[in-house]
Amino acid sequence: MAKSNGKTVLITGSTDGVGRVVAKRLGEGGWRVLVHGRDRGRGERVVAEINDAGGGSAEFLAADLSSLADVRRLADAVQKTTKRLDLLVNNAGIGSGGPQGTRQTSADGYELRFAVNYLAGFLLTHLLLPLIRKSAPARIVNVSSLGQQAIDFTDVMLTHGYSGSRAYCQSKLAQIMFTVDLAHELEGTGVTVNALHPATYMNTTMVRQSGATPMSSVEEGADAILNLATSADMEERSGLYFNGQREARADEQAYDAEARQHLKTLSLELAGLSSKKSTSAGRPRG
C-alpha cells in the first residue's frame, strides 16, 4: 500500500462507472481524492472504500452539473477543501438516452447533454485554473468519446432534428475542441490537458441504460484515463486526443481553429464568463 503522495485530484462523476474505479486506483496510489457526484450515499461509499484501503484519503463533494450555479458551488467547495489541485478529471457525463431520446434542458435552459457533458466541465475548469496553475506541474484530463459529431453553430441547442446520439456526440466533440484550445492557452505553464475515449461500451450504468451490450471493462477504461493522468510519458504532452492508450485523430472539426473560436466565444457567454451580451445562435430559443 502506498503512503500519501501529497497530491490532490478531483474526479467528476466518481460515484459510479469508470470514474469510481479511477478514484479508487488513485486512492490506492496515495492521492487525496475529491470524489464527486450527485448521490451522497454512493459518494460516501466510495469515500469509505478509499479511506478504509489506506494509502490516500478521500472526501465527497456533491453537485449537480446540470446547473451552472451548482458548478460554481462545486468550484468554491474545492477551493475551500484544498490548497492544491494536481489533477482534474472531467469525467461526469450522461449517455445518449437511446439513439432517438427526448430533448431535455438543463437548469439554465441549455440542451442537457451539451450542458452536463461539456459546458459544466468548461466552467469548472476555468474556475479551478488558478488553483491548478499554482499546483503545476499539473494535468487536466477530459473524458470524451469516440462518438463525435460536428457542431452546427446555427443550432447548438438542437432545437431542430434532435436525436440523443447527436446530442451526446456533439457534446463529446466539444470537450475535445476545448482540450485543443486550452492546451494552447496553457503552453509554458506546466499544466497539460488531454482528452480521450476511455474504452468502447464499458459495463457501466450509462451503457446498460442505453440498451447496448457491454464490450469492455471499466478497468480497461480506467487504465486509459490513468495513462493520461499519471504516466511519465505524458508529462510534456498536451492538446491531444487518445483512443484508449493510443494517440488518435478526432473529428475534423476539432482541428478547425475558426470552429473552436466560435465554440469558445459561445461557451464563455453561456457559462457567464464573458461580459458580452448574448446575440448568439447557440442561445436557446425559448
Ligand SMILES: NC(=O)c1ccc[n+]([C@@H]2O[C@H](COP(=O)([O-])OP(=O)(O)OC[C@H]3O[C@@H](n4cnc5c(N)ncnc54)[C@H](OP(=O)(O)O)[C@@H]3O)[C@@H](O)[C@H]2O)c1
Ligand atoms: N461507458 C462507456 O463505454 C463510455 C464510452 C466512452 C466514453 N464514456 C465517457 O466516460 C464517462 C463516464 O461514463 P460511465 O460509463 O462511467 O458513466 P456512469 O457509470 O453512468 O457514471 C456517470 C457518473 O457521472 C455522474 N453524473 C451524471 N450526471 C451528473 C450530473 N448531472 N451531475 C453530476 N454528476 C453527474 C454520475 O453521478 P451520480 O452518482 O450522481 O449518478 C456518475 O458518477 C462519461 O463522460 C462518458 O461519456 C463512457
